[in-house]
Amino acid sequence: MPPLLRLLFIRLGLGLVTLLLVSVVVFAATQALPGDAAKAILGKDSADAARYQALRAQLRLDRPIVDQYTSWLAGVARGDLGNSLVGAGAKVTTLLRSRIINSATLVFLAALISIPIAILIGALSAVWHDSKFDNIINVGNLSLAALPEFVIGIVLVLVFGTAVFRWLPSVSNVDSLTPLRSQMTLFILPVVTLVLAVIPYVSRMLRASTIEVLESEYVMMARLKGLSESRVLWHHALPNAIVPTIQVIAISIAWLAGGIITVEYLFSFPGIGAGLVDAVANRDMPMVQALVLLMAAVYVVLNLIADILTILISPRLRTGMR
Amino acid sequence: MSVGGGATIDPREVVAPVPKRRREWVTTVVEAWHLRRTKIGFVMFIALLAVALFGRFVAPYSPTEFVGPPFSLPTASYWLGTDFLGRDVLTRVLYGGLSVFVLGISATLIGMVLGVSLGLISGYARRWVDESIMRMLDVVLAFPSVVLAMLFVSILGPRLWLIVLMVGISHMPRIARVTRAATVELVARDFVKAAAAVGVPRRTILLFEVLPNISSPLLVEFGLRLTYSIIMIAALSFIGLGMQPPAADWGLMINENRIAIVVQPWAVVAPVILIGALTVSANLMADGLSRAMMGIDRDTALS
Numbered sequence: 001m002p003p004l005l006r007l008l009f010i011r012l013g014l015g016l017v018t019l020l021l022v023s024v025v026v027f028a029a030t031q032a033l034p035g036d037a038a039k040a041i042l043g044k045d046s047a048d049a050a051r052y053q054a055l056r057a058q059l060r061l062d063r064p065i066v067d068q069y070t071s072w073l074a075g076v077a078r079g080d081l082g083n084s085l086v087g088a089g090a091k092v093t094t095l096l097r098s099r100i101i102n103s104a105t106l107v108f109l110a111a112l113i114s115i116p117i118a119i120l121i122g123a124l125s126a127v128w129h130d131s132k133f134d135n136i137i138n139v140g141n142l143s144l145a146a147l148p149e150f151v152i153g154i155v156l157v158l159v160f161g162t163a164v165f166r167w168l169p170s171v172s173n174v175d176s177l178t179p180l181r182s183q184m185t186l187f188i189l190p191v192v193t194l195v196l197a198v199i200p201y202v203s204r205m206l207r208a209s210t211i212e213v214l215e216s217e218y219v220m221m222a223r224l225k226g227l228s229e230s231r232v233l234w235h236h237a238l239p240n241a242i243v244p245t246i247q248v249i250a251i252s253i254a255w256l257a258g259g260i261i262t263v264e265y266l267f268s269f270p271g272i273g274a275g276l277v278d279a280v281a282n283r284d285m286p287m288v289q290a291l292v293l294l295m296a297a298v299y300v301v302l303n304l305i306a307d308i309l310t311i312l313i314s315p316r317l318r319t320g321m322r
Numbered sequence: 323m324s325v326g327g328g329a330t331i332d333p334r335e336v337v338a339p340v341p342k343r344r345r346e347w348v349t350t351v352v353e354a355w356h357l358r359r360t361k362i363g364f365v366m367f368i369a370l371l372a373v374a375l376f377g378r379f380v381a382p383y384s385p386t387e388f389v390g391p392p393f394s395l396p397t398a399s400y401w402l403g404t405d406f407l408g409r410d411v412l413t414r415v416l417y418g419g420l421s422v423f424v425l426g427i428s429a430t431l432i433g434m435v436l437g438v439s440l441g442l443i444s445g446y447a448r449r450w451v452d453e454s455i456m457r458m459l460d461v462v463l464a465f466p467s468v469v470l471a472m473l474f475v476s477i478l479g480p481r482l483w484l485i486v487l488m489v490g491i492s493h494m495p496r497i498a499r500v501t502r503a504a505t506v507e508l509v510a511r512d513f514v515k516a517a518a519a520v521g522v523p524r525r526t527i528l529l530f531e532v533l534p535n536i537s538s539p540l541l542v543e544f545g546l547r548l549t550y551s552i553i554m555i556a557a558l559s560f561i562g563l564g565m566q567p568p569a570a571d572w573g574l575m576i577n578e579n580r581i582a583i584v585v586q587p588w589a590v591v592a593p594v595i596l597i598g599a600l601t602v603s604a605n606l607m608a609d610g611l612s613r614a615m616m617g618i619d620r621d622t623a624l625s
Contacts, residue, residue: 014457021461029473142359146605148553150560151598154576154583154590162584170583258466262557266580276469277561280476288476296464 007311015304022296023076026289027069058083059285076293082286086279092290096272098176100294103264103271105180107256109187110194115249118199122206122245123238127229129211141200150262153193157266161189172267190260190267197259198252205248210241243313250306254299347537354607354614363606370600374419381413385570393579393586402588405579411589417570419596425486425564426552432490433497433547438540440494441501442528446509452502459495467492468554472563480563489554493547500543504536538615545608549601556597572597 038055042048059082060068075081081092125134144152161170172186213219214237222236223229257272264273272291279287354360382400383389387409394404402411444455462470471488478484508514509532517527558564559573567574572593579589 014460017457018460018464021457022464025461025465026473029477139359142605142609143602146549146553146601147598148557148560148601150557150576151594151601154580154594157583158587158591163587255466258469261468261472262560265561276472277563280472280563283476285476288473292465292469292473295466295469299464299466 004311008308011304011307011311015300019297019300022300023073023293024069026293026296027072030285030289031065081290081293084284084287086282086284086287092286095287096275096290096294099270099272099275101180102174102176102269103257103260103273106187106190106194106260106264106269106271107253109191110198110256111249111253113191114195114198114252115202117195118202119206119238119242119245121199122203123210123233123241125203126207126210126214126241127233129207134207137203141204144196145200145204147197148262149193149197149259150266152196153189153263153266156189156193170267172269174270176270186269190263190269193263193266194256194259198256201252201255202245202248206241206245209244210237213237213241243310246309246313247303247306250302254302257295257298345537346535347541350538350541350611350615354610357610357613359606360610360614363603363608363610366599366603367607370419370596370603371423373416373596374423377416377419381410381416383410383413385409385414385417386568387413393582393589395586396588402592403586405575405586405589406582411575411579411592414570414575415572415592415596418572418575418593419600421559421565421569421571422552422556422573422597422600425482425489425555426548429486429489429551429555430493430544430548432487433493433551434540434544436490437494437497438501438533441498442505442532444498445502445505446524446528446532448506455498456502459498462491463495465492468557468561471554471558475558475563480558480566482565485555485558485564489551489558492554493550497540497543497547500539501536504539505532508532508535538611542608542612542615545604545611549604549608552597552601552604556601 038052038059038061056062079093083089084092084095121137125137128134157170160168168188169186172190174183174186219237222232260273264271265277276291389400389410390404390408392406392408396403400410405411440455444452470492471485474484474488514531517531556573559571560577565571565574575593576590583590
């Protein structure tokens with residue numbers, strides 16, 4: 001097998017193993033319950049033997065543990081994550097559909113806006129490194145990276161939604177019956193919050209790698225050929241500087257899958273993040289399992305894609321040398 | 323002093339400088355102190371710590387005392403107004419920092435102990451031990467931000483020990499990676515090999531030869547993880563899964579009072595400013611330490 005293909009297969013295999021182990025953790029966590037899940041859910045009502053037994057059967061708790069895990073995993077593979085324990089007990093997948101679409105839209109918009117801005121900021125602060133511009137960007141990045149997302153969000157709400165200007169809605173109660181396109185104003189504040197939270201990571205990484213590339217010999221060569229400084233930057237230096245940044249971009253997007261929790265909660269945005277908060281508060285175990293598994297899967301898959309892209313793009317790895 | 327190992331060093335790996343036998347981290351702290359950002363961060367951090375520790379002694383009321391109608395604007399008798407139940411916001415702000423500090427620092431310490439231990443073992447043992455530890459950590463890494471904590475809170479409820487433990491475990495993979503990278507670098511050097519050759523037990527080598535020589539990267543890592551611990555703990559309280567009412571806690575206060583952000587913004591603004599200042603100050607210190615350690619102006623990816 002060619003070394004490149006081998007490398008890809010190994011990486012793919014590792015990703016799958018990680019995913020499988022994640023599912024074991026998510027499943028095993030419910031076993032940490034004192035008593036069992038049915039008892040915890042019913043609370044005082046667990047004295048009612050009939051209800052208790054019915055719930056045990058519904059949660060498949062009456063079967064051996066390995067059995068429980070494999071049938072749960074088989075269900076996950078078929079897209080059947082069980083029924084919610086709250087309300088009418090609808091299927092988890094049905095309840096999640098519109099939330100997933102909403103969150104995916106949110107993350108997609110945040111990534112679409114933040115990444116070009118971050119690349120621009122990173123590249124410019126690399127070109128003018130140690131200038132006044134670079135210093136201001138640096139302190140800005142450092143502070144933004146340190147602020148919790150919900151703090152950024154609340155400041156935005158205060159400024160643009162309530163206390164100072166009243167331009168934008170501060171509650172993003174997206175409605176699943178109206179098309180998303182007609183509700184875009186509801187997305188503005190959550191998206192801006194996430195954009196501000198992501199920019200520092202990507203731009204700092206890009207700055208570091210661009211500075212490194214700009215000092216390399218081939219960039220010097222391009223300059224000696226008499227190419228303009230902007231052509232050197234955008235056509236010669238940046239494509240190479242972006243390679244190490246791909247990882248950071250992927251991790252940032254994957255991080256968005258976790259970062260949306262507080263942001264969605266803050267704006268009452270009906271996505272998977274706010275869904276997870278509700279599910280945890282209600283102890284809706286099938287829903288918690290589904291959402292945690294989903295967020296972890298997003299993280300693993302994005303990292304996998306980033307690694308594969310890095311392998312494919314960088315010549316050193318492509319030839320199988322490390 | 324002859325130094326074994328490769329001459330080329332990848333700057334993205336955290337690198338321990340030439341081994342100085344004693345108190346390497348002291349040098350880093352002294353150098354970091356020359357940077358303005360470290361000083362600003364330190365002063366802010368100490369000021370906030372003082373508020374959290376001693377604020378309660380100057381608080382005008384009890385944190386659970388009803389002093390006026392809910393969501394009153396600031397007056398002479400309650401300078402920051404009242405909260406959603408009519409309790410004094412200033413008092414609750416003065417009381418509400420301690421939990422953030424205690425939980426944040428505890429979670430960071432747990433993460434450091436677990437991560438450093440695994441990183442040392444992984445970096446020294448290599449081969450399959452190394453592989454299996456790293457794969458295990460990849461699994462932990464797959465749960466972004468507070469998701470791991472939320473998974474366990476959904477089962478055991480919002481217990482403080484659980485939250486601290488889970489936030490610590492969430493930090494474990496990254497701390498272990500940094501420790502492992504620094505350990506691998508060091509294990510190749512002569513003095514470690516010499517110690518192993520004369521039969522010094524492995525545990526002694528790790529604790530007394532390796533650990534003191536990677537104290538600088540670990541110090542930087544501590545600063546970074548402290549920032550993230552505070553963020554995560556505050557986030558958990560904010561979504562209602564951390565500190566529980568009627569506790570006075572900055573994160574919880576934001577959640578409790580945000581419904582009236584238009585009527586009485588101070589009950590939200592005050593804790594928001596304090597949490598923001600705290601995380602920024604911790605990050606400024608971490609960044610200062612990191613720059614001092616690198617000895618060069620190079621950004622470390624903050625994730």
